[in-house]
Amino acid sequence: MREFLELNPPKIFWEKIKEYLVNKELEVEKLNLDESLGRIVAEDILSPVDLPPFTRSTVDGYAVRAADTAGASASMPSFLELVGSVVMGEKTELEVLAGEAAAVPTGGMLPEGADAVLMIENTEKIDDITIESSKSLGIGENLVKKAEDIAKGEILFKKGHKLMARDIGALAGLGITELKCFKKPAVSVISTGDELIPPEAEAEAGQIRDINSYSIVSYLKKIGAAPNKVGIIEDNLASLKNSVKNELNQDLVLISGGSSVGIKDMTIEILDSLGEPGVLLHGLSIKPGKPTILAIIDQTIVIGLPGHPGSAWTVTTVLVSEIIKVLAGEKNISEIGLDDEKYIIKAKLSRAIVSDKGREEYIPVKITKNSSGELLAIPQLGKSSLISNLVKGDAVLKIKSYQEGKELGEIVDLKIIEN
Numbered sequence: 001m002r003e004f005l006e007l008n009p010p011k012i013f014w015e016k017i018k019e020y021l022v023n024k025e026l027e028v029e030k031l032n033l034d035e036s037l038g039r040i041v042a043e044d045i046l047s048p049v050d051l052p053p054f055t056r057s058t059v060d061g062y063a064v065r066a067a068d069t070a071g072a073s074a075s076m077p078s079f080l081e082l083v084g085s086v087v088m089g090e091k092t093e094l095e096v097l098a099g100e101a102a103a104v105p106t107g108g109m110l111p112e113g114a115d116a117v118l119m120i121e122n123t124e125k126i127d128d129i130t131i132e133s134s135k136s137l138g139i140g141e142n143l144v145k146k147a148e149d150i151a152k153g154e155i156l157f158k159k160g161h162k163l164m165a166r167d168i169g170a171l172a173g174l175g176i177t178e179l180k181c182f183k184k185p186a187v188s189v190i191s192t193g194d195e196l197i198p199p200e201a202e203a204e205a206g207q208i209r210d211i212n213s214y215s216i217v218s219y220l221k222k223i224g225a226a227p228n229k230v231g232i233i234e235d236n237l238a239s240l241k242n243s244v245k246n247e248l249n250q251d252l253v254l255i256s257g258g259s260s261v262g263i264k265d266m267t268i269e270i271l272d273s274l275g276e277p278g279v280l281l282h283g284l285s286i287k288p289g290k291p292t293i294l295a296i297i298d299q300t301i302v303i304g305l306p307g308h309p310g311s312a313w314t315v316t317t318v319l320v321s322e323i324i325k326v327l328a329g330e331k332n333i334s335e336i337g338l339d340d341e342k343y344i345i346k347a348k349l350s351r352a353i354v355s356d357k358g359r360e361e362y363i364p365v366k367i368t369k370n371s372s373g374e375l376l377a378i379p380q381l382g383k384s385s386l387i388s389n390l391v392k393g394d395a396v397l398k399i400k401s402y403q404e405g406k407e408l409g410e411i412v413d414l415k416i417i418e419n
C-alpha cells in the first residue's frame with residue numbers, strides 16, 4: 001500500500017522555518033527585576049558600578065600591612081599597634097601605617113594603607129593598644145578588592161542570555177532594577193477531535209480526556225512562551241477555520257490532532273485558505289511525529305501536531321521548542337535544529353533497540369543507576385498513543401535516521417527534556 005504522506009527529513013522543515021524566521025522582528029519590553037526570572041535579555045548588560053564598591057574584609061580580625069607580619073609565628077609573633085576600629089556599613093577615615101593594625105568586622109571597609117587582614121584567631125591582645133600576630137600574611141589575604149567581583153563597564157550578560165535565579169542576585173547587587181527583555185512568544189494551542197472531552201468531564205463510551213492541551217501548554221510555559229489554551233474544537237471545517245482565524249494574532253498556533261488521513265484534507269484546506277503562503281510541508285521522517293504539518297499564514301506559524309500524546313509531545317519538544325527559542329530571542333537562527341551539547345548526559349543502554357532506517361526516532365528513557373553505580377538508560381518502548389511512557393521517561397534518546405538501532409550496553413547520549 002502506498003504511503004499517504006511524503007515524509008520530509010527534518011532538515012527540510014528547518015530550512016522552511018528559517019526562511020520565515022529570518023525576517024521576524026522580536027519585540028522587547030521593560031521588566032522589573034522581580035519579574036525577570038527565566039526571561040531573555042534583549043541587550044548586553046554592562047555593570048554600571050564596581051562590585052564590591054570598596055575593598056572589604058572577608059573575616060573578623062585586624063586590617064594590617066602584610067609586610068609587618070612577615071616571618072611571624074606562634075613562637076615568634078610580631079607586635080602591632082591598634083589604632084582604632086572599622087564600623088560595619090560606614091566609611092572609615094582610619095589609616096593603617098607601618099606597624100599598625102585596625103580592628104575590622106567581616107565585610108567591613110578596609111582602611112587606607114592596609115593590604116591584608118589578620119584573622120582574630122591568629123592574634124593575641126596584649127593590652128588596649130597592642131596585639132601580637134602569630135601568622136605571616138601575604139598581600140591581599142582575607143580581603144576582596146574593590147571591583148574584584150564585577151568591574152564597572154564589564155559585560156555581565158550578553159543579549160540572548162536567559163536569566164537564572166543567581167543572575168537576579170547579581171543584578172540586584174549592581175543596582176539594576178529594570179531591564180529590557182524580549183517579549184515571550186505568544187502561542188495558542190488548539191485540540192481537535194470529536195472524541196475529546198475536558199479533564200473535569202465524565203467520560204462516556206468512546207470519549208477521551210484532552211491530554212495534549214495540558215502537556216503542551218505546561219511545557220510551553222516552562223520553556224518561556226506565553227501559551228493560550230484554546231481548548232477543544234469540533235472536527236468540522238467551520239469551527240476549526242474560525243478557531244484558527246481567531247488565533248492568527250499569535251506568533252505560533254499549534255493544532256493537535258487531525259493531521260493524519262481522517263480529516264487531514266480539511267486541516268490543509270483550512271490552512272491554505274486563511275492566508276499566504278499556507279501549508280509548506282505535510283509529513284516528516286521522524287518517529288513519532290510522521291503526520292506533522294507546517295504552515296505559515298501571513299505572520300503566524302501554524303503547526304499541525306499528530307494527535308497521539310507521545311507524538312504531539314515529541315514534535316513539540318524536538319521541533320516547536322527550537323522555534324520558541326528563536327522567537328524568544330534565546331537562540332540564533334543559525335543554531336536552530338542543532339543538538340545542544342549542554343544538556344546531554346551519557347548512560348548505558350539496558351537493552352538493544354531496533355529502529356527503522358530513514359526515520360529519526362525519539363524514545364523516552366528512564367535513568368537509574370546499576371549496581372556498579374553507572375548510569376543506566378531504560379528505554380520506555382511502546383506506542384506513541386501512550387502517555388505513561390513519557391511520564392516514566394526522564395530523558396529522550398535520539399536514534400539518527402541512518403542508524404538501525406542501538407546495542408545492549410552501548411553508551412548513549414540522552415537529552416534531559418524537563419529539569
Ligand SMILES: Nc1nc2c(c(=O)[nH]1)N[C@H]1C(S)=C(S)[C@@H](COP(=O)(O)OP(=O)(O)OC[C@H]3O[C@@H](n4cnc5c(N)ncnc54)[C@H](O)[C@@H]3O)O[C@H]1N2
Pocket residue numbers: 004191192193195196208209210211212213256257258259260261262263288289290291305306307308309311384385
Ligand atoms: N492508515 C493510517 N493511519 C494512521 C497513520 C498512517 O500512517 N496510516 N498514522 C498514524 C500516526 S503515526 C499518527 S501519529 C496518527 C495521527 O493522527 P491525527 O494527527 O490525525 O490525530 P487524531 O486522529 O485526531 O488522533 C490520534 C489519536 O490520538 C488521540 N488524541 C488526539 N488528540 C488528543 C488529545 N488532545 N489528548 C489525548 N488524546 C488525543 C485520539 O483520540 C486518537 O486516538 O494517525 C495514525 N493513523
Ligand code: MOO
Pocket residue numbers: 286287288289290291306308311312384385
Ligand atoms: O508518527 Mo505517529 O506520530 O508515529 O505516532
